[in-house]
Amino acid sequence: MGLSQKNTRHIIGKPEFDKMKDGVVIVNTARGAVIDEAALVDALDSGKVYSAGLDVFEEEPKIHPGLVRNPNVMLVPHMGTWTVEVCSLVRSI
Secondary structure: OOHHHHHHOOOEOHHHHHHOOOOEEEEEOOOHHHEOHHHHHHHHHHOOEEEEEEOOOOEOOEOOHHHHOOOOEEEOOOOOOOOHHHHHHHHHO
16 A cells, blocks of 8 residues: 555544534545545434445445445446546557
8 A cells, every 4th residue: 555545544534524514425536445434334324424426435346335225325437547538548559
């Protein structure tokens, strides 16, 4: 794990969720481990977090079952490299 990943792991967890207003929406398109997924599931179940949108996950390819079962969570594949330029480059290799 690189230095930046160590410094950003679980920077959003139970203490941070506890400080938020009720009913917030969380979106993570950065790194999966930035958010403590177990704490996110607890925050969703309690109503502290109303909804979440994620395209990165803490332990890819595994996704926390509490996120999968929650109808207020949108889980999508990480598509940062799905640009015309990148796809063309990959095909040319």
